[in-house]
Amino acid sequence: MTRSKVTPLKATPVDDSAAELAHTDSNGNPRPVLQVEGVNKIYSNGTVALKGADLTVRQGEFVSLLGPSGCGKSTLLRIMAGLGDVTTGTVKFWEQGYDVVGDKGRKLAFVFQNATLMPWARVRKNVRLPLDLEHQRGPEVETKIDDALEMVGLKGFDHAFPRELSGGMQMRASIARAMVTEPNLLLMDEPFGALDEMTRNKLNDDVLKLWQKNGWTIVFVTHSVYEAVYLSSRVVVMAARPGRIVDDISIDQPFPRNADFRVSTEFAGYCRQVSQALERASAMGQPQEIKA
Amino acid sequence: MSAPLIQNENFVKVAAPLGVGILFLLFWEIAVQALEMPKYILPGPVEIFKALIDGWQPLLGALYITLKVTFLAFAIAVVLGVAASLLFVQSKWIEMSLFPYAVLMQVTPVVAIAPLIIIWVDDTTWALTVCAVIIAIFPIISNTTLGLRSVDPNLLSMFRMYRTSRWQELVRLRIPGALPYFFGGLRISSGLALIGAVVAEFVAGTGGAKAGLAYMILQSGYNLQIPRMFAALLLITLTGIALFALMVWLSNRALHNWHESALEVEH
Numbered sequence: 042m043t044r045s046k047v048t049p050l051k052a053t054p055v056d057d058s059a060a061e062l063a064h065t066d067s068n069g070n071p072r073p074v075l076q077v078e079g080v081n082k083i084y085s086n087g088t089v090a091l092k093g094a095d096l097t098v099r100q101g102e103f104v105s106l107l108g109p110s111g112c113g114k115s116t117l118l119r120i121m122a123g124l125g126d127v128t129t130g131t132v133k134f135w136e137q138g139y140d141v142v143g144d145k146g147r148k149l150a151f152v153f154q155n156a157t158l159m160p161w162a163r164v165r166k167n168v169r170l171p172l173d174l175e176h177q178r179g180p181e182v183e184t185k186i187d188d189a190l191e192m193v194g195l196k197g198f199d200h201a202f203p204r205e206l207s208g209g210m211q212m213r214a215s216i217a218r219a220m221v222t223e224p225n226l227l228l229m230d231e232p233f234g235a236l237d238e239m240t241r242n243k244l245n246d247d248v249l250k251l252w253q254k255n256g257w258t259i260v261f262v263t264h265s266v267y268e269a270v271y272l273s274s275r276v277v278v279m280a281a282r283p284g285r286i287v288d289d290i291s292i293d294q295p296f297p298r299n300a301d302f303r304v305s306t307e308f309a310g311y312c313r314q315v316s317q318a319l320e321r322a323s324a325m326g327q328p329q330e331i332k333a
Numbered sequence: 334m335s336a337p338l339i340q341n342e343n344f345v346k347v348a349a350p351l352g353v354g355i356l357f358l359l360f361w362e363i364a365v366q367a368l369e370m371p372k373y374i375l376p377g378p379v380e381i382f383k384a385l386i387d388g389w390q391p392l393l394g395a396l397y398i399t400l401k402v403t404f405l406a407f408a409i410a411v412v413l414g415v416a417a418s419l420l421f422v423q424s425k426w427i428e429m430s431l432f433p434y435a436v437l438m439q440v441t442p443v444v445a446i447a448p449l450i451i452i453w454v455d456d457t458t459w460a461l462t463v464c465a466v467i468i469a470i471f472p473i474i475s476n477t478t479l480g481l482r483s484v485d486p487n488l489l490s491m492f493r494m495y496r497t498s499r500w501q502e503l504v505r506l507r508i509p510g511a512l513p514y515f516f517g518g519l520r521i522s523s524g525l526a527l528i529g530a531v532v533a534e535f536v537a538g539t540g541g542a543k544a545g546l547a548y549m550i551l552q553s554g555y556n557l558q559i560p561r562m563f564a565a566l567l568l569i570t571l572t573g574i575a576l577f578a579l580m581v582w583l584s585n586r587a588l589h590n591w592h593e594s595a596l597e598v599e600h
Contacts, residue, residue: 122494151494153491157485159488159509159510161592174492175495203591
């Protein structure tokens with residue numbers, strides 16, 4: 042078994058019953074998908090981008106990383122995606138039926154702040170890119186692409202070029218591209234930051250629906266308190282200089298959430314709580330001499 | 334139904350410069366006639382046109398030779414230039430080691446090295462071709478290399494996330510992204526190939542059956558056949574314009590779906 046190559050946490054055999062059990066851990070919590078342990082990231086110029094970051098993301102969670110600019114939230118997300126090296130510490134991935142799988146089990150998708158589509162390729166070709174890169178072919182691939190396009194509301198736009206789409210529709214294509222590989226973890230880096238508020242709210246609602254419907258696990262970077270509270274089951278607050286995790290707030294409100302939730306007292310309460318945590322985080326990041 | 338032609342932008346785009354040209358030719362002809370300018374100093378447009386018709390056989394022959402050298406050189410410059418760019422983007426080291434020599438080749442005036450090349454290369458056509466390649470290759474190398482390097486860093490990250498091979502990265506990402514730059518290089522390079530072919534022939538001073546338009550100009554100058562000299566010059570200019578138009582057309586064909594340079598702006 043190839044599993045022997047990676048450091049196992051618990052050496053549970055892989056059979057059907059174990060796979061069932063693996064959905065939850067001994068405390069009855071959903072099993073982890075990703076575990077960041079003691080990650081430090083120091084750039085060659087001495088900047089400490091991340092200091093002692095610990096974070097466990099569990100199956101089905103919607104986790105937002107929230108913090109002032111320069112707090113390392115995007116850096117942390119890129120490290121989770123394997124797009125950046127860590128100076129020290131580990132990032133572990135889980136996969137269904139396995140206890141721990143190292144790099145091999147990593148099956149994730151990344152949605153960037155910009156749609157990041159290939160301008161020379163039509164929407165369908167853009168969406169199928171990850172499958173092409175994994176050399177997947179055949180009728181089931183076409184079905185996957187059809188499904189993804191339909192779910193993000195781009196059915197019938199297969200043959201459009203990205204420049205023919207609005208900013209919101211380009212983001213939808215980008216999300217469809219992330220979906221086709223059926224990732225066990227979806228990483229989103231301020232995905233709707235460049236869009237107008239109405240489009241942004243609509244896309245937030247759509248992402249929430251897709252998250253619920255497909256049982257995704259999402260880590261979402263944002264600098265908006267309202268967006269974080271509205272979307273997340275958990276908000277992780279970060280501070281800058283050095284970038285670190287300072288708070289971890291559960292948003293214990295039921296899904297699906299809708300416009301009513303936006304105006305509820307619970308929503309306002311959570312926004313206040315998260316804002317205060319963010320203010321504390323920002324104060325921590327201030328250079329000493331500016332402090333009164 | 335039909336709006337006045339003057340309001341049609343496409344009509345004006347063609348008609349305005351054409352009108353200026355016709356006025357200029359008219360003025361030229363009238364001035365030459367009025368001043369009774371001898372035609373071995375400055376012939377009028379009518380005289381030049383006559384020379385073009387009367388001498389069409391040698392002129393066409395010379396045009397064929399010049400075109401042959403131009404296209405041969407252009408084709409070689411494209412193939413070698415693209416190959417060099419692909420090599421350069423494989424590693425910073427290769428680019429750093431070799432790029433200065435590409436610049437060296439570019440800044441050395443071809444007129445200065447043409448005599449050497451003509452001594453080294455026996456066949457005149459090939460000697461001229463080598464000179465034209467040296468002039469034409471640089472824009473292809475520098476533009477294509479720039480294009481292959483100008484990749485959306487996020488798209489590149491995505492390719493890396495899927496652990497894509499360098500080959501896939503090149504074929505699916507770098508080459509399509511470099512096309513607008515490549516076509517920009519083609520436009521410059523096609524004109525330079527023609528200039529190279531003509532300049533090299535001036536230096537080489539070919540004669541006989543293998544003489545191109547440059548030699549035709551030299552010879553007409555010696556014989557004071559100034560109208561024919563102008564006719565040859567006209568053919569070179571027309572060739573240059575045709576080449577440029579061809580490159581623009583090719584570039585628009587290839588990029589019309591997606592690249593800003595080839596999009597029609599609607600008002």
